[in-house]
Every structure is written in structure tokens, then in C-alpha cells.
Amino acid sequence: MAKIDVSIETEDKPAPPPKHPNTCPGCHSHYRDDELERAQWVCAQCGHHFPMRARARIASLVDDGTFYEEAADLHSEDPLGFFDLRPYTERLAEAEMSTGLADAIVIGQGSIEGRGCELAVMDFAFMGGSMGSAVGEKFSRACDSAAERGVPLVTVTSSGGARMQEGILALMQLPKTVCAVEDLHDAGQAMLSVMAHPTTGGVLASFATLGDVLLAEPGALMSFAGPRVVQELTREKLSEDFGRAEQNLRFGQIDAIVPRPELRATLGRLLRIFNAPV
Amino acid sequence: MAKIDVSIETEDKPAPPPKHPNTCPGCHSHYRDDELERAQWVCAQCGHHFPMRARARIASLVDDGTFYEEAADLHSEDPLGFFDLRPYTERLAEAEMSTGLADAIVIGQGSIEGRGCELAVMDFAFMGGSMGSAVGEKFSRACDSAAERGVPLVTVTSSGGARMQEGILALMQLPKTVCAVEDLHDAGQAMLSVMAHPTTGGVLASFATLGDVLLAEPGALMSFAGPRVVQELTREKLSEDFGRAEQNLRFGQIDAIVPRPELRATLGRLLRIFNAPV
Amino acid sequence: MPPSEHELRLRDRLSRLRSVSLLGGAKLSGELQRLQRQLDRIGEEPTGDDIWRSVELARHPDRPYTLDYVEALLDDWFELHGDHRRGDDAAMIAGLGKLHGRTVVLVGQQKGRDIHQRSERRFGMSNPEGYAKAMRAMKIAETHGFPVISLVDTPGAYPGVDAEQHGQGGAIAESQAVMARLTVPTVACVIGEGGSGGAIAIALADRVLMQENAIYSVISPEGCAMILWRDASQAKKAAAAFKPDAVHCLELGVIDAIVPEPKGGAQTDPQAAAQLLGESLRETLEDLVDVPGDELRRRRRAKFRSLGVFA
Amino acid sequence: MPPSEHELRLRDRLSRLRSVSLLGGAKLSGELQRLQRQLDRIGEEPTGDDIWRSVELARHPDRPYTLDYVEALLDDWFELHGDHRRGDDAAMIAGLGKLHGRTVVLVGQQKGRDIHQRSERRFGMSNPEGYAKAMRAMKIAETHGFPVISLVDTPGAYPGVDAEQHGQGGAIAESQAVMARLTVPTVACVIGEGGSGGAIAIALADRVLMQENAIYSVISPEGCAMILWRDASQAKKAAAAFKPDAVHCLELGVIDAIVPEPKGGAQTDPQAAAQLLGESLRETLEDLVDVPGDELRRRRRAKFRSLGVFA
Ligand SMILES: [Zn+2]
Numbered sequence A, B: 001m002a003k004i005d006v007s008i009e010t011e012d013k014p015a016p017p018p019k020h021p022n023t024c025p026g027c028h029s030h031y032r033d034d035e036l037e038r039a040q041w042v043c044a045q046c047g048h049h050f051p052m053r054a055r056a057r058i059a060s061l062v063d064d065g066t067f068y069e070e071a072a073d074l075h076s077e078d079p080l081g082f083f084d085l086r087p088y089t090e091r092l093a094e095a096e097m098s099t100g101l102a103d104a105i106v107i108g109q110g111s112i113e114g115r116g117c118e119l120a121v122m123d124f125a126f127m128g129g130s131m132g133s134a135v136g137e138k139f140s141r142a143c144d145s146a147a148e149r150g151v152p153l154v155t156v157t158s159s160g161g162a163r164m165q166e167g168i169l170a171l172m173q174l175p176k177t178v179c180a181v182e183d184l185h186d187a188g189q190a191m192l193s194v195m196a197h198p199t200t201g202g203v204l205a206s207f208a209t210l211g212d213v214l215l216a217e218p219g220a221l222m223s224f225a226g227p228r229v230v231q232e233l234t235r236e237k238l239s240e241d242f243g244r245a246e247q248n249l250r251f252g253q254i255d256a257i258v259p260r261p262e263l264r265a266t267l268g269r270l271l272r273i274f275n276a277p278v
Numbered sequence C, D: 001m002p003p004s005e006h007e008l009r010l011r012d013r014l015s016r017l018r019s020v021s022l023l024g025g026a027k028l029s030g031e032l033q034r035l036q037r038q039l040d041r042i043g044e045e046p047t048g049d050d051i052w053r054s055v056e057l058a059r060h061p062d063r064p065y066t067l068d069y070v071e072a073l074l075d076d077w078f079e080l081h082g083d084h085r086r087g088d089d090a091a092m093i094a095g096l097g098k099l100h101g102r103t104v105v106l107v108g109q110q111k112g113r114d115i116h117q118r119s120e121r122r123f124g125m126s127n128p129e130g131y132a133k134a135m136r137a138m139k140i141a142e143t144h145g146f147p148v149i150s151l152v153d154t155p156g157a158y159p160g161v162d163a164e165q166h167g168q169g170g171a172i173a174e175s176q177a178v179m180a181r182l183t184v185p186t187v188a189c190v191i192g193e194g195g196s197g198g199a200i201a202i203a204l205a206d207r208v209l210m211q212e213n214a215i216y217s218v219i220s221p222e223g224c225a226m227i228l229w230r231d232a233s234q235a236k237k238a239a240a241a242f243k244p245d246a247v248h249c250l251e252l253g254v255i256d257a258i259v260p261e262p263k264g265g266a267q268t269d270p271q272a273a274a275q276l277l278g279e280s281l282r283e284t285l286e287d288l289v290d291v292p293g294d295e296l297r298r299r300r301r302a303k304f305r306s307l308g309v310f311a
């Protein structure tokens, strides 16, 4: 099992870069970018799942040429004039520059194995996938778009939790997204939730766990509190797979762990089951 | 804690009589009938709750002169022509003779602390309080009577489980009573469930645990399988209070343990809370 | 030859059914035809030996189990895991798939084939987490309007210390309550042992079917013998007394139809058994899918509330 | 004196509220009056010192807790215990009682007074069983049409190993989902610490109130300081940056009204604090009890779906 240690505390501070950017933390194999890309960022040696960017994820899931992005430019404002060591606005601008995204989620319409769906895919590279106003709003719009078009919603989450620079409004994205899922369900549509590493804090505690079906990627950390917080409190040594997808499956929290190469086919099957339109 | 060992296996075979009929199994105190009756069959020394007959229970709960019994003569038939060491019909007749009841439950209208309610009270003395067609039907009628009159239903259970002499029809009293409770709830009425010793098997696994509020008497055994069955399977020594009300409270299965002298007041309070009509 | 007493009782049930207003015109005639067909197949009342043969076949180690029928009958099967609260009970299967092109939710107990599976699946005896998983699946069915198919095959709920501490009785009651509230079509079929509370927890359905050699009972023959004769070896005598076989269950109105098995029992030809079960499920669902949800629920409750023999 | 920038923002919120069609005529004017009254009381924007004083008062060891308000405000109180599945979480209170003669369901976190209680109640930090208990209580409210009152007072959900293994995140989400589905009036009030996911789990209500010296935040000041300044002692600076005080929460539209406390804080006169809270709850409930259930739910969801600042 790969030993990734990303918890909610690191949400805005990326881990120090490994010596070689594409070194597998599981088995220390080295890869070129194009090798990893062809393998959907899964280590051929040990099966470690590297983080996957939102656009690459979408490309790996949808039928070619079917993705139509929505609300691409929607971005968070700075309601508190938040300033720690640097202003929040500066952090936002920097994240936008480095990721090419306006915030930590991409939403839009597409089809998977010929079945129409809405997608909402998070990107950990944008401020640790933290959920602020823009993520909450875009997720909510994805629910509405799915309901209006009569298609299921497929979500892929990767998030350190709520974005603290937006203060209490970040917390409000939890009930906001929960209400959006409820509206989606009332419209009779399904939500298929895929939890990638890491899905923690406020995202785990809101829409991510409200899917009709809960899938996870191998090794994904899925804990509400970060392992470090739990360890500090309990002062016991945590098990190797504490909070990981494998432990969550064992404790009955999720329906299946799906390795990335099988994800598209699994979602295709579920879209057929939930009668997504052809 | 009193050590009563009544489990579903003994449902039609009363335990061998103690040397003195009113000897407390908890502390071995002796009582005269009238002493016990005045004390609502609670041991003054150790608090042990003796079994309480259905009519005495009703008298101890309702306002004087307010109880109006329903379906008093309804009794089970013998659908299978069941015969073990003796015919079922003979066992029924004997139970009727010895208890003065047509079956193991008494239902009717009454008021508690001035608030109208319907009551359904079981009697362990009638074939171990086992649930056959008559118990299921009378309980269901109590639900309907409560719904029609717009009053909550108060149940007091004491049962070894389903009555095996009625075969599969005894099992069918589980879904039957569950459906009756659902109809009661759809009519907007509450059910207040009091579990007396013992409430086990099919009664625990049907209406008794579907109350809006679940109360138990101290020391009451409330297990689905009897302790003997569990012990035989697991071959471990069971804890002193295995399946008892106290353990059920600790494990979050019930709302409160209410000693018999406080039961009337507690039900009165709950009837006010659930807006039972004056 | 004059009709037997047993046949007379079945005919009596038929004539009572004719006067029951629960089932509307077309539906009723389908029901009648089914019963008539079954009546034609059933000659005599099962004897004690016949009943004991059912007990043995229902428990036959080669008898098809829930997942065998899933594999034979459902396309696009996706198994759900866990109650999303506390645990994943291997004794209870829940999942989604397509039956003859229609999405259904399927729940059912699962016994194990080898020693390892048997222990992991506890011989099909569920813990509260198993019922919670089934309830979760049924709520997905309710949200999306999928019919529920329930395959019953359990000696009973698991009588363990943890199970008791975690509310086994309450879980069985709650599962029945969830089924009493559903507004989607529900069909249960007893495919092996329909044991007591563990079975009824997932059998409060619009239609209850039973395979020809399945048994459905309030207690195991051994348990009954132990209590009434103080001797578990009197199980055959006990079974003859409480009659857990399909014909008697039909006669008592506890089940709606008997699903035929290949000659000699389902284990002799699992594929044929699956096909016969699949046909029965399809036919039964077709009867139900056009009934409005609140009417389904009303009829379901009325049916179960009518069970019992009293005066 | 010209109005401060802060007052301008509050006035701006007022004028936006006027144009919101969510609240019908009479209700809107009540809302406006309440905001106007609050505006009159609030002169200047709270400083970093003011905010820190709220943090200290919200955590004051003598501050009234949930059960203190229950005792002062509810008649015929009956406390519910357990989730009827797995456990009884002492960090979460749930029960039924009469508020000014009307039956309500009350849920709320409960801190402990002495060392024993604090450990038993985990300082008001719930496990999944606590949220499950709250959900059970809310379902009773839904069945019987009782309003739900939620008193929020927690540093956060309990970050324990068991809690995580038993689905803490999912429990918090599910509790919010249950509140989003209710068709009965719901009022939440933050009475001390409104800490993160642990708080919002029971705060998805038609109206959200906050006591004058309560705090409501996405993270604790210490946690924020630790992450952003790598130094927990910078908590005061962190609090000044993320503004967890009632006035800022009102300004951001996160709460609907501020419940006044006695001068110096609720701990100086618990009886007076209870009376002020009781009046606010009564007034707020009266606004809601005549609104049809599906309309309440629609408005509730629309309100939470409107929160956030983006472009
Ligand atoms: Zn590797």
C-alpha cells in the first residue's frame, strides 16, 4: 500500500516535492510523464494510484468528444478579506495560474459508455481540493443540470476539506451541497460517488457520502478528521490502513473499491442500472 | 439483580414452582399475596419486579373506572390440528381456565392521568405470553382503535415469542403487527412501548421495538434469541446481565428503564407530550 | 375419485380468493389461474415423509443459493456492500441488476459452499448489519422506483452475543417496517430455508413465492422437537406437526404461489431451477408494476393483516 | 456621524433581503423588523479584541449548556436515549418536551461540568451514534409534526479511531440530509461553540440563531493558527481573520438573528439568558408553524443553497 500522508492540515501546503516528480511512493519506481499518462497514473509495479488531475480524469472516463464543460469561469471571492501570511486573493490567483482552473472542481455534461450523465470532478492540485463558495456552487449547479436533463450525476472527489480562508461560508458549503443532492434525489436522479485520495473533512461529511452508490479508489484516505488529529488525541499508534478505502470497506462504509483501470466500465454498468438515457 | 431464567424455550412449560410461591428470586424474601399486590409486585427489599398479570397491570395504570375492554373473547383456533404430547386445543383450554383470559393479550380503551389512550397488555401466564393468531389480531385491532379515536397506543409486552403450535401462521403475526403499527403511524398516532420481563423472540422482533418511545422494566430480559441458545452457539459464559434491560440501555437499544412505581407517571407525561386528548 | 380433504381446502381457499376485493379484475384472474395450475399439479396432501423430504432438499448442500440465482438471472449485477454505518455482513447479499431488462434491487441471505465461506457467511444467518444493508438497498429502490426481489434462505437470524447487543430484534422489526412502507413492487421467494424472524425480516412483500422443496417455518424442526418432545431427534415428527412445506404454506394463505423445481430438486439441475424461478419472478412482477405505489402498499398491508386463524 | 462601512454592509444585507422572494409579505416584515432591531443594537464592527472576547465567553466553563436550557425552558421533558442500533452517546442530547405549551423535539450537544462528566460527554464532541440519536429524534418529530429545536455547542465532531471507523463523515452528512428532508419547522441556535462539521450536522434549520457571545466557525482558532501560522498561540490573530463572532455571521447571512445575552455574558445570569433564548425560540417558531411543510422544506433548501460568495 502506498504511503501517502495528506491530511486536512496540509490543505494549502503541498507536500515537499519528491526527488523525482514521478517517483512511486509505494515501490519507488520512476516513470516518465507519458508513461504515467498512458497508465492512467497507476504504478505498473505496485498499483499505487497517483493523484489525477480533473481534466485528465474526465478524459479517461467520458466517451471521446462528449464533454461539455459548465461554469468554467466561476470562482470564489474573498468575503472576509482573509489574510494570513499572504492574502487569500493571492493564493487563489496563484492556484489558478498553476492549475489552469478557476477553482477546485470541474463540472459538465458528458456520456460514459454511451450513457448520458453529469460530471463533477475535483482537482486536489487547486488548494488541496478545498471546498469554498465556488466548489459548493458548481457542485450545486451540477446537481441541477443533472436533474434538468434527467441524467445521473457522477462525482469524483479529492479534497482536504473545507477552505478555511472563506471562514464560516466554507462551512456553509456542507449544507449547501447536501441540499443540492436532496433536490437531485427528489428529481429521481442517482448520484454515483467516486472517492479518490484524499476525500476528507467537509467533502466527506457532505455530498461525497450521499451518493446512491459509494465507490473508492484503492488506498484513498477517507477520514473526517485527519490521521494526525486522531493520533494526537488518542495517542495510540494508528493502524497502517487507518481511514483508507480498504478499512472503510471492511467497516461497511462503502460499496466497492474500484481500481482506476476498471472505473469507466463500472460507471458504465451503474449508468445502465440507473437507466441513464442513451 | 433478580435471576429469572425464562427464555423462549420455556414458553409453554412454566418453571417449577418455588417452594413458597411469593419468594423473591433476587433476595429470597417471602411475601403474602396482599403485600405484593399493594407493592405492585415489586420486592420491597431488593426491587425485584415479579411478573404482573395483564388485568392487574391495567388496573395499576389507568384512571379508576376508565378501562373498557375490547375483543375479550377473541381466541386462536387450531389451524394445523397441532399435536405434540397433547393437542394444542387442550393446552388452549387449560390456559383459558387457569388465567381467565381467552388469550395472552388484553386490549381496550382507557385513560392515564386524564389522557385518553388505547392499551394492549400481554399476560405471560397464558402460554408464556406466546404470540399466535389471537394476539396478532387483538394487537392489530388495538392499533385501529387508537387510530380511529385519535389516541396513542400504550403497549406492555411480556412474551416468550411466537407460538409454535400455530406454525407458520404464528410467524405471520410478526409482519401482521408491523403493518398494524405502520397504519397507526400513518394515522399520526404514537405508540409507547413498555417491555416487561421477558420480551423476547417474535414480539421483540415485531411491534414491541417499533414504539416511538421504548421503555423497559428493570431486569427485563429483552433478547431475540434466548440466552441458552446464544450460550450453546457461542460456548462463552454470558455476562450477568446478558439481554437484560440494563444492557440494552447501555447499548443504546431503549430510551429508559422505568421502575414499576414510576410507570404510570412516566406514561402520563408521555401522553401529554404526544398530545393525547383530555 | 372424490376430491381429497386437502384438495377441498385448497378449493375453499380458491373460492375465498374469488370474493376478496383486494385484487382487481385482471389481477385476480391471473391469481386464480396460477392457483388453478398449482392445484392441478398437487394431487394429495403431503405426508410426513413428503414434508421431511422437503426439509432435506431445502438444506441440500448442493442446492442453488442466492448468488447462484443472481448469476443466472441478472445482467449488469452490482453488489452493494456494508450498511454504511458499522459493518458489512456477508450473510446478507444486496445489490442492483437487470432482470429481463428491468432494473431491480435484490436482497437475500447467502450460505457458503465451503468451510471458509460457511463461517464467513455464518450459514446465511444475518447480524443486524445484514438487515441494515438490506434496508439501505430497499431505500435505493424506493428513491428510484425499482422493484425489490428478496430471496430468503436462512436457518434464522444469527443468535450471537454481538447480534443481541446490537439490537437483533429491533433490526428484524425495522426491516419489516421498511418493507411495509415501500411504494415499489416487492416479491419474495423462499429458495431454501425460510427460518423464523430471520426470514420474515425480508419477506414482507407484495407477493411471497416458495420453491417446491423450500420450507418456511416459525422454528426449526430440531428446535421444535427439543422444546416439545425434549428430544432433537424427533425433528421429523415435529416437522410433520407444524408443516413447513410449500403446499401447506399455500393452503394456509401464507404464500401466493409455488415455484416448480426440476424433478428431484433444484440441485439436480440448477440452470433449469434458475429458469423456472426467473419466469415466476417475471410473471409476478408484471402483475405488479402497473399498480400505483400507494395502492401496492395498502394491499400489501391488508394482506398481511389478514393472516391468522381466530374466532 | 456617517454610517460605518460595517453598518453599510448590514444595511446592504437588509436591502437585499427586501428583494428576496423567498419570504412572503408578513414573514418578511417580521424578518426585517428583527434585523432592524439588531442593527440598532450593533454600533461598530467587532474588533479583534471583541471577537476574542466572544471566543472566551463561548467557552466559559460556567456558560449554560444544553441541559441547563432544557431545565429552564421545557416542561414534561423526556430524554431519549440511544440510537436504537449501537450505542448511547452522552455528548448528544435528544428528547421531547413542551416549550410554552407546544411539544417540541430538542437535540443538542452537551458538555460536562465536572471532570467525570466532561470525559463521559467528550466535551460535547459527538460520535456517529450521537448523530444517529439526533436523527432518530428528528424522525419522531416528522412523524408527529413536532417542531425541532437544535442547540449547538461543540468544539467539533469527536476525532476518535472508533468514530472514524464507524463513519463519522457519513453520519454528519446523513444528519444534514435528514434535516433537509424534514417538513416540520426547525430552529437551530448556537449557544456556545459552533464548531465545524460537528455543529452543522444539526444546524441545517429553517432559522439559525446565535447567542450574542457564541462563535460559529469552520475550524477552531487554534487549529487555524496551527495550520496557517504554524503556531497555535496565534489563535487570537486567526480568530480576527476568520471572524467567528455572531455579528459577522449575521452580516454574512449565515445566521438569521442574534439572541441577546445578559450583560457580561450568559454565565452571569443563566436564568435571564434562558428567558431571552426562550423568547427568541418562541418568536421564531411562531413565524414558522403555519407554513406548509413542503414550503418550509423548499425555502430551507433554497436558503442554504444561496450561501457563498462567488462570481
Ligand atoms: Zn509503485
Ligand SMILES: [Zn+2]
Pocket: B024, B025, B026, B027, B028, B029, B043, B044, B045, B046, B047, B048
Ligand atoms: Zn427481593
